[in-house]
Amino acid sequence: MIVQLKVVEGEGSVYRTGTRATRGLTVLVTDETGKPVENASVSFRLPDEGATGVFSSGLRTEVVTTGANGKATVWGMQWNKTPGPVEIRVTTVKDQARAGIVSTQYLSDAIAPKAGGEGTFSTSHKSRTKWVLIAAAAGGAVAGLSFGRSKSTAAAAAPTATSISIGNPSIIIGHP
Numbered sequence: 001m002i003v004q005l006k007v008v009e010g011e012g013s014v015y016r017t018g019t020r021a022t023r024g025l026t027v028l029v030t031d032e033t034g035k036p037v038e039n040a041s042v043s044f045r046l047p048d049e050g051a052t053g054v055f056s057s058g059l060r061t062e063v064v065t066t067g068a069n070g071k072a073t074v075w076g077m078q079w080n081k082t083p084g085p086v087e088i089r090v091t092t093v094k095d096q097a098r099a100g101i102v103s104t105q106y107l108s109d110a111i112a113p114k115a116g117g118e119g120t121f122s123t124s125h126k127s128r129t130k131w132v133l134i135a136a137a138a139g140g141a142v143a144g145l146s147f148g149r150s151k152s153t154a155a156a157a158a159p160t161a162t163s164i165s166i167g168n169p170s171i172i173i174g175h176p
Contacts, residue, residue: 002032003040003097005090008071014106017081021053024075025103029066029092036070040094044074051084051107053077066092083107 010025025044029037046052046060055062056076064072072092079086086107091100 001097003099004030005099007103017107021077024073026073029070040066042072042092045089051082051086053079
């Protein structure tokens with residue numbers, strides 16, 4: 001048997017430093033024909049230094065067994081306060097077959113956008129200002145869309161989005 005490993009959710013996710021991952025990293029283990037492999041062991045390993053974190057167990061390694069759908073997921077990693085790319089080494093073993101990949105997520109000191117343009121931020125009492133700014137930005141976007149709809153033209157006004165540049169080489173998230 002040959003096993004193949006593919007990241008199906010979470011690749012390239014961006015989190016604010018010092019927060020907990022709110023979305024999972026999910027991989028799919030398949031055989032050489034593309035059929036999901038059940039009961040394969042999947043190891044997720046966070047880096048020892050630099051931008052990194054720990055799993056909910058407090059360790060840098062988490063082992064998960066795939067379900068009938070061939071998927072294995074980890075989430076809830078507690079990130080450290082070092083910005084940069086987090087290279088998560090993922091390996092799988094089923095009988096004598098092995099496969100491995102590296103999935104990269106990013107830690108940033110800025111509010112990190114999720115897929116769909118939402119932000120990831122903590123809900124501590126110290127973050128009231130952020131919530132006000134986010135509410136103001138959301139209100140502005142709604143007002144812009146409402147203004148665009150009230151015009152007789154077919155084009156709706158689109159809110160502008162800020163972009164975040166991460167790492168070297170630069171990765172730009174958001175609209176240029």
